[in-house]
Amino acid sequence: MESYEAARDAFRWDVPESFNFGGDVIDAWARERPDHPALIWCDDQGNERRLTYADIAELSNRVANALSARGVKRGDRVIVMLPRIPEWQMAMVGCLKLGAIPIPCIDMLTERDIAYRLANSEATGAITTLSNIGKFASGDHLLASLSVGGAEGHWEDFDVALADASDRFQPARLAADEPAIMYYTSGSTGHPKGVLHASRGIFAWRVSAWYWLTLTPEDVMWCTADTGWSKAGTSIIFGPWSCGSTVVFYNGRYDPKLRLETLARYRVTVFCAAATELRRLVQEDVAGYDLSALRMTVSAGESVNPEIVRGWKRLTGVDLLDGYGQTETLMTVLNYPPLPVKPGSMGKPLPGTEAAVIDMEGRFAPAGTPGRLAIRADNPQIMLGYWKEPERTAANYMKIGGADWFLTGDLARMDEDGYLFYEGRSDDVINSAGYRIGPMEVENVLMEHEAVAECAVVASPHEERGEVVKAFIVLKAGHVGEDALVKQLQDHCKALTGPYKYPRRIEFTADLPKTASGKIKRRELRDREFAAQSFLAKKEDA
Numbered sequence: 276m277e278s279y280e281a282a283r284d285a286f287r288w289d290v291p292e293s294f295n296f297g298g299d300v301i302d303a304w305a306r307e308r309p310d311h312p313a314l315i316w317c318d319d320q321g322n323e324r325r326l327t328y329a330d331i332a333e334l335s336n337r338v339a340n341a342l343s344a345r346g347v348k349r350g351d352r353v354i355v356m357l358p359r360i361p362e363w364q365m366a367m368v369g370c371l372k373l374g375a376i377p378i379p380c381i382d383m384l385t386e387r388d389i390a391y392r393l394a395n396s397e398a399t400g401a402i403t404t405l406s407n408i409g410k411f412a413s414g415d416h417l418l419a420s421l422s423v424g425g426a427e428g429h430w431e432d433f434d435v436a437l438a439d440a441s442d443r444f445q446p447a448r449l450a451a452d453e454p455a456i457m458y459y460t461s462g463s464t465g466h467p468k469g470v471l472h473a474s475r476g477i478f479a480w481r482v483s484a485w486y487w488l489t490l491t492p493e494d495v496m497w498c499t500a501d502t503g504w505s506k507a508g509t510s511i512i513f514g515p516w517s518c519g520s521t522v523v524f525y526n527g528r529y530d531p532k533l534r535l536e537t538l539a540r541y542r543v544t545v546f547c548a549a550a551t552e553l554r555r556l557v558q559e560d561v562a563g564y565d566l567s568a569l570r571m572t573v574s575a576g577e578s579v580n581p582e583i584v585r586g587w588k589r590l591t592g593v594d595l596l597d598g599y600g601q602t603e604t605l606m607t608v609l610n611y612p613p614l615p616v617k618p619g620s621m622g623k624p625l626p627g628t629e630a631a632v633i634d635m636e637g638r639f640a641p642a643g644t645p646g647r648l649a650i651r652a653d654n655p656q657i658m659l660g661y662w663k664e665p666e667r668t669a670a671n672y673m674k675i676g677g678a679d680w681f682l683t684g685d686l687a688r689m690d691e692d693g694y695l696f697y698e699g700r701s702d703d704v705i706n707s708a709g710y711r712i713g714p715m716e717v718e719n720v721l722m723e724h725e726a727v728a729e730c731a732v733v734a735s736p737h738e739e740r741g742e743v744v745k746a747f748i749v750l751k752a753g754h755v756g757e758d759a760l761v762k763q764l765q766d767h768c769k770a771l772t773g774p775y776k777y778p779r780r781i782e783f784t785a786d787l788p789k790t791a792s793g794k795i796k797r798r799e800l801r802d803r804e805f806a807a808q809s810f811l812a813k814k815e816d817a
Contacts, residue, residue, distance in 0.1 A: 276486050279614045286626035290451055290655050294478045297372030298446030304519055305332035312521045316361050319527025333442045338369025340440035345419035349374030349447050353400035356380040359526035362423045363502050366402045374447030378457050381503030381791050386410040449474040458505045460602040469662030470602045477513055479655040483606035484514030488545055492519035498547035504792055505602045506576055510547050531555050535564045542568035550577040551793040557586035569593050575600055577794050578697045578715055580722035581618030603658045607650055608695050619719050620694040632689050645698045648687040652679035703797050705734040707742050712776050720771045726754040731787050733801040735780050746778035756783030
């Protein structure tokens, strides 16, 4: 893509009537380039495995046959709870070939988490590790229970099951709107939601690999996302393999130096990591690592502060292109290589995606005005809906200007150049004396201060103003949380953003609560703050 505007204007969706990623992508590459490396797996102990596209095609055929032989059929749901090991890719692609619906889950789920997913999805199969089968106590009804690493009870050894299965399989022809994959994602209340995607979604997710990642068969891509995240799907399987690229898959502890060593050893060209990781990496000395192959770094899932974008560029000489997506839509707003980067911006809508900011009255908001981020609903990337929750699904749609729009649940603003800026979740907005304040803008300013390692901004109840801005701050080594630093940080914010946005309350903390994917739990901090202030008020009244 030489020009974003030209690509956007020329783009037209061309979704086939039927599509099966396993057959139409993996098997196609296996025929065209059978010996081309598809996967390089490694761990923190120095172990390594390499698989070609022909290997992945054959092994996924065996998975499909093994599941089918045990009674799993097209349309059935299969829990795939595996760490970052090659069996994850085999299982995912094998399910897709069969037409079964894989449900990728992070390896850290508890027995209670799994019991809910098994019951809610009515899964008929599960693939996990021997060390995790004890968490499937409610899974005695499963038709297929495959365990990587050994057999126990009714669980069968994954490798033995594959060895007994044929390496030939005819992939199912899935209609464009036929269910193909499901992710569970946490909501602000209640149980996790099952986000169901069609085969058209898996087909459409390659577009971000074309324009954002700009992948080719010559690229080596490493995405550090966990296997239960939708980001792992787009940047570890569906995006790079649709482009014939090689994927690096690392399993092991997080260590900044090991990250840099892995980038150098495998000559990674495109690196994708969460903002939490990048905040630590920019503090490393990269002089001893050969990163000459690296041409691009991207991040998604959590907004990257402008200082991290600038710091990564200074450190590596490589652009850090932030992007926005969610489990319901995957990547939809991105920064692109030919597009000037505005630090702090999510970028512009992906070609084929129309995005808008909607005000509380259901109108398109003027430039610079925060509102609800919406995606025009005639987009194949958008989910089929929430599993078994039609009312909840319908609540995400709104008709505006004669067209249907999907409401993402996120807040954003669009500047006069069409760049979108993330303002937080709709329930994260701080309303202080009539001013609506997005936490991200305050966090971005705080992150530019030399003393701040991490921060989270939430609403804190206030008798006069209703709410005020409160910042929870993790300091870098060598800095002490004292009154003088509080004033310094407040003055820093007043100087760089609207004076009404500065944090009137600051609390220094050793760490911040985070989800399994590394996102800061602002809601938890906000709830804690409201509970604490309520307690203090009652104490004062007494």
